[in-house]
Amino acid sequence: MSNKYTKLAEEADKAFNGDYSEELNDLVGLSKEELESVIPDTQNKNTYKALIKIVEQASKENTKQADLINNIKELGEVAVNIAKKVPGLKNLI
Amino acid sequence: MYLNKIQKSNKNYFGFLKLIILSLLLTSCVSIPKETVTLSKVIGSDLNILQKSHVNMTQLYYQRIKSNINNFIDDTYKPYIINYMLKDQLEEFKKGNTSLLTSINNAAQRPDKKTADLALDDMSQFLEATNSQIEKKRNELLNPIEKQEDEILKAINDSYSNTIYANATMTGYLESIRKVKDAQNEAMSLITGVKNTDSIVRSKILQLSDIVNIAIDKGKGIEKNTDDAKTQIDDFIKKIKELTNKK
Numbered sequence: 001m002s003n004k005y006t007k008l009a010e011e012a013d014k015a016f017n018g019d020y021s022e023e024l025n026d027l028v029g030l031s032k033e034e035l036e037s038v039i040p041d042t043q044n045k046n047t048y049k050a051l052i053k054i055v056e057q058a059s060k061e062n063t064k065q066a067d068l069i070n071n072i073k074e075l076g077e078v079a080v081n082i083a084k085k086v087p088g089l090k091n092l093i
Numbered sequence: 094m095y096l097n098k099i100q101k102s103n104k105n106y107f108g109f110l111k112l113i114i115l116s117l118l119l120t121s122c123v124s125i126p127k128e129t130v131t132l133s134k135v136i137g138s139d140l141n142i143l144q145k146s147h148v149n150m151t152q153l154y155y156q157r158i159k160s161n162i163n164n165f166i167d168d169t170y171k172p173y174i175i176n177y178m179l180k181d182q183l184e185e186f187k188k189g190n191t192s193l194l195t196s197i198n199n200a201a202q203r204p205d206k207k208t209a210d211l212a213l214d215d216m217s218q219f220l221e222a223t224n225s226q227i228e229k230k231r232n233e234l235l236n237p238i239e240k241q242e243d244e245i246l247k248a249i250n251d252s253y254s255n256t257i258y259a260n261a262t263m264t265g266y267l268e269s270i271r272k273v274k275d276a277q278n279e280a281m282s283l284i285t286g287v288k289n290t291d292s293i294v295r296s297k298i299l300q301l302s303d304i305v306n307i308a309i310d311k312g313k314g315i316e317k318n319t320d321d322a323k324t325q326i327d328d329f330i331k332k333i334k335e336l337t338n339k340k
Binding site for chain 2: 003009015019023024027029030039040043065
């Protein structure tokens with residue numbers, strides 16, 4: 001059902017826009033230029049993605065290297081422990 | 094001649110070996126204190142705090158604008174619209190035309206169901222049109238502000254997320270270097286039997302670097318075309334010998 005006062009309300013709104021145009025302009029928030037200056041202009045996601053991929057790969061390789069060194073060390077300790085259990089070698093160690 | 098060849102070959106071999114050992118020492122002696130990892134983690138945690146602060150500041154700014162809009166609608170727009178519409182209806186009533194006041198007046202004059210229903214229906218329609226217009230205006234002003242706020246918050250959060258993730262990756266990388274360094278140091282102390290080989294070698298390299306810098310400064314000061322160039326060069330060589338304790 002149509003409202004017989006809708007047109008009148010719209011007319012009142014038009015009159016208000018004319019009388020309060022300055023006040024309405026103060027409530028619109030930031031201008032396009034202001035908005036651009038506020039939004040952080042950082043590197044795009046793809047640049048980050050590409051760089052991160054390389055660094056992550058380097059980290060993996062470093063971790064592998066560290067594990068290898070530790071494993072070799074551990075292997076040495078195991079070898080010494082085994083040698084200790086061999087009667088002939090026990091006295092030499 | 095054959096001996097010379099072997100000597101020459103050995104010389105080359107040892108030279109090459111020296112180069113490899115020096116490269117290894119230089120590489121393994123790059124200083125990566127554990128504080129590097131800690132600093133990177135601190136930056137990561139501070140970035141999170143900065144993000145929250147940046148987001149809060151933006152939300153506070155937009156909250157203020159939204160609050161101003163709501164106050165403007167309730168304190169200025171609403172009374173204006175109601176006043177405009179009622180004044181119009183009063184004018185129509187005075188002119189003898191059908192208006193909201195006509196039905197209210199009729200219901201006041203004749204207390205029957207028909208006039209009462211008509212007055213009630215008119216008042217409901219008037220109220221609905223007024224409220225609907227007021228909320229329409231509120232949304233008209235608030236929607237672009239909320240859209241702008243969402244856009245800025247998304248940009249801020251995206252930027253921080255990228256930076257925080259990149260920093261976390263760097264922290265991981267530094268940690269991995271630390272692991273390699275620790276393992277290298279342990280392996281080195283097992284081979285040499287000396288603990289802290291890494292820091293001893295590093296301190297020697299730093300000393301050597303200082304000596305080389307001083308020597309380069311001295312060498313640059315010699316003017317090759319002057320008569321006392323030879324004296325200057327002799328002084329320069331003497332200085333290097335003094336620095337390296339070679340008599």
